[in-house]
Amino acid sequence: MLSEKSVRIFLDELASSAPAPGGGSAAALAAAIGAALVSMVANLTVGKKDYTHVQDDIQRILKRSEELRHKCLELLEGDVAAYTEVSLAYKMPRDTEEQKAARSAAIQKALKTATAVPMELAEACVEILNLCPESAEKGNVRAVSDVGVGALMAEAALRAAALNVLINLGSIKDESFVQQTRARLNALLEGKAELKEKILKDVEAKL
Amino acid sequence: MLSEKSVRIFLDELASSAPAPGGGSAAALAAAIGAALVSMVANLTVGKKDYTHVQDDIQRILKRSEELRHKCLELLEGDVAAYTEVSLAYKMPRDTEEQKAARSAAIQKALKTATAVPMELAEACVEILNLCPESAEKGNVRAVSDVGVGALMAEAALRAAALNVLINLGSIKDESFVQQTRARLNALLEGKAELKEKILKDVEAKL
Numbered sequence: 001m002l003s004e005k006s007v008r009i010f011l012d013e014l015a016s017s018a019p020a021p022g023g024g025s026a027a028a029l030a031a032a033i034g035a036a037l038v039s040m041v042a043n044l045t046v047g048k049k050d051y052t053h054v055q056d057d058i059q060r061i062l063k064r065s066e067e068l069r070h071k072c073l074e075l076l077e078g079d080v081a082a083y084t085e086v087s088l089a090y091k092m093p094r095d096t097e098e099q100k101a102a103r104s105a106a107i108q109k110a111l112k113t114a115t116a117v118p119m120e121l122a123e124a125c126v127e128i129l130n131l132c133p134e135s136a137e138k139g140n141v142r143a144v145s146d147v148g149v150g151a152l153m154a155e156a157a158l159r160a161a162a163l164n165v166l167i168n169l170g171s172i173k174d175e176s177f178v179q180q181t182r183a184r185l186n187a188l189l190e191g192k193a194e195l196k197e198k199i200l201k202d203v204e205a206k207l
Numbered sequence: 208m209l210s211e212k213s214v215r216i217f218l219d220e221l222a223s224s225a226p227a228p229g230g231g232s233a234a235a236l237a238a239a240i241g242a243a244l245v246s247m248v249a250n251l252t253v254g255k256k257d258y259t260h261v262q263d264d265i266q267r268i269l270k271r272s273e274e275l276r277h278k279c280l281e282l283l284e285g286d287v288a289a290y291t292e293v294s295l296a297y298k299m300p301r302d303t304e305e306q307k308a309a310r311s312a313a314i315q316k317a318l319k320t321a322t323a324v325p326m327e328l329a330e331a332c333v334e335i336l337n338l339c340p341e342s343a344e345k346g347n348v349r350a351v352s353d354v355g356v357g358a359l360m361a362e363a364a365l366r367a368a369a370l371n372v373l374i375n376l377g378s379i380k381d382e383s384f385v386q387q388t389r390a391r392l393n394a395l396l397e398g399k400a401e402l403k404e405k406i407l408k409d410v411e412a413k414l
Contacts, residue, residue, distance in 0.1 A: 015246035039222035156363035
């Protein structure tokens with residue numbers, strides 16, 4: 001499992017020419033960092049007497065940010081599995097017409113799986129980003145800059161996930177799948193750069 | 208050393224209420240991911256026959272991206288050390304006037320160190336980002352989306368480093384230090400969001 005490797009080794013493998021981990025796992029890790037920072041701010045607010053009136057909200061945020069953090073780590077591993085499936089499909093024999101058809105079908109199926117992983121990541125990133133305004137408003141003010149860093153990570157990971165969706169869509173022949181996925185992706189991206197800037201503005205006002 | 212911990216444990220500790228790692232280390236890790244992706248694209252281009260004419264440029268990019276990746280990992284550790292120094296200074300005794308003065312001086316000194324770490328990180332992020340246009344232009348086109356992810360990570364880490372600078376500046380009393388640092392920071396930030404968007408546009412055109 002990639003997430004059991006040390007940070008140093010993970011980065012060494014990311015930097016290498018080895019096929020995995022790549023940009024997909026990098027995006028998932030950035031999203032997990034974003035979720036972890038939302039959790040950290042919540043954990044620094046739980047049980048603090050100046051924040052008695054927001055304890056229920058903070059507990060709700062913390063529960064969701066932790067679920068999202070673990071989801072992102074699953075997607076980090078999922079990206080490698082999906083990439084492997086695509087690579088294996090491309091290596092299938094193509095000597096006969098039957099083999100060519102089987103290979104092509106396997107490639108198309110693998111590419112759809114490889115698209116589903118960054119789409120799920122994009123959805124998780126939007127949820128992490130959506131936790132940030134309330135975290136900045138109600139969380140421990142001494143950690144408010146960490147909400148800002150969390151929002152930056154989640155939004156960058158969202159854009160990165162979008163690139164990973166687009167690169168797969170380019171090879172998918174099912175036009176209706178491509179159009180539907182692109183429409184869902186655009187809906188996820190819409191307004192998120194502005195939301196990130198709004199969060200940063202609110203954070204900077206509290207620094 | 209934080210970077211010797213597994214990715215999973217690093218994220219567990221980031222999410223916890225423990226004082227370190229925090230947003231500073233998170234930003235350094237995101238920057239290291241960005242540098243690693245630039246290295247990956249270079250490593251996927253080195254020695255490839257379709258890229259013979261750019262080998263010197265790619266080797267130069269790779270040398271610099273690897274130096275920057277290791278620099279970012281050093282800053283990940285450096286952020287924890289700087290945070291510890293600030294915490295220890297705040298815990299100094301303040302019963303007498305002499306103690307108050309010594310504590311205040313130690314806090315101010317520690318805050319300047321704690322500002323230097325994210326400033327160095329911001330400088331590294333700008334350098335990583337500046338490697339991306341040439342990587343997208345000359346690197347292996349099959350990995351061009353990874354240049355885009357690298358640029359997203361570097362720019363988000365730059366903004367995150369800026370937040371970590373600003374939070375420390377807020378407690379520093381040396382007005383000339385504050386003004387000079389703020390001016391340097393603004394110079395580092397200027398035009399980088401636009402540069403990131405330009406890189407992403409070039410990357411998407413090649414997908």
